[in-house]
Amino acid sequence: MPKKVSLMGLCLAAAMLLSYVETLIPPLVAFPGIKAGLANIVVIFALWRFGFKEASLISFSRIILCTLIFGNFVSFWYSLCGATLSLIVMALLKKTEKFSVIGVSIAGGVMHNVGQILIAIFILGSRAVLSFLPALIIFGAVSGVAIGTLSALLIKKLEKTKFY
Amino acid sequence: MPHRLYRDMQVAMNKKRNDLILLLSIVLVTALVLIVFHFLKTDGATVTVTKNGEKYATYPLMQDAEIKLSGAQGHATLIIEDGQAYIKDASCSDKLCIKQGKINKNGETIVCLPNKLVITVNSDDDPAVIS
Known part of the structure; x- marks a missing residue:
């Protein structure tokens, strides 16, 4: 048990580091909150290695810690809403066992952006942001392929590794 | 066990096919919506x-x-x-x-x-x- 906790801690540290690296990359799309979602690599890894509960714990701890270190109150709600929606959908898709890591990651990327639009409607009090949705869905799907490929590689490489 | 290996491969291939279907349907539906909305757009005042x-x-x-x-x-x-x-x-x-x-x-x-x-x-x- 303590060993599992330490591996989860390692995951959390890696996720935070990836979030930080991502803040250094200039935004590709003219809409804030749209990122490749590098930290999602760790979340997907945790989803496969541990399960839904542990992956959620890592994801939410990362959001809270990253908000405290280099985020702000507004970005917190965007991250939280996107992460929650994407985690739930990814866990459900994984459970069907009909999709590989990449398919699950695509759905996660898309739902992350959908979640951000939903919270943007709420925060800005305007449905106008919906016009960004198509572009964001495409972008989420594309980044989902990339993140999923990396995650699948990581899961496969570390499958036989005993951390303890 | 060659049979199990074969089955595992088939499962993996099915998953890959499903991934592709998922990706293509997302992209297609979104593109369709974009195109329809593009033609419905009118100049605003x-x-x-x-x-x-x-x-x-x-x-x-x-x-x-x-x-x-x-x-x-x-x-x-x-x-x-x-x-x-x-x-x-x-x-x-x-x-x-x-x-x-x-x-x-x-x-x-x-x-x-x-x-x-x-x-x-x-x-x-x-x-x-x-x-």
Whole structure:
């Protein structure tokens, strides 16, 4: 048990580091909150290695810690809403066992952006942001392929590794 | 056990096929929606500025103007020129509102998240200018 906790801690540290690296990359799309979602690599890894509960714990701890270190109150709600929606959908898709890591990651990327639009409607009090949705869905799907490929590689490489 | 290996391979291939179906359907549906909306777009008559979720002001697109807006993080300058609206400069942290470019069709929007400003093109019959 303590060993599992330490591996989860390692995951959390890696996720935070990836979030930080991502803040250094200039935004590709003219809409804030749209990122490749590098930290999602760790979340997907945790989803496969541990399960839904542990992956959620890592994801939410990362959001809270990253908000405290280099985020702000507004970005917190965007991250939280996107992460929650994407985690739930990814866990459900994984459970069907009909999709590989990449398919699950695509759905996660898309739902992350959908979640951000939903919270943007709420925060800005305007449905106008919906016009960004198509572009964001495409972008989420594309980044989902990339993140999923990396995650699948990581899961496969570390499958036989005993951390303890 | 060659049989098990064969079955595992088949399962993996099925998953790959499902992944591809998922990706293609997402892209296709979104592209279809985009195309349909593109053809439904009509030229707008006015721009409406929403600040903090509340309607702030409406300006006619026909009339060139330079409007100073103040948002949650400072100012933004909205320019109306040749029937198009855009943000010229802003004091927000990411400047993405400037990158979003010019808008003139109904429903087109510029969003500035840090400043909590939303600028939308619409077609009100009589734009009531509040300033």
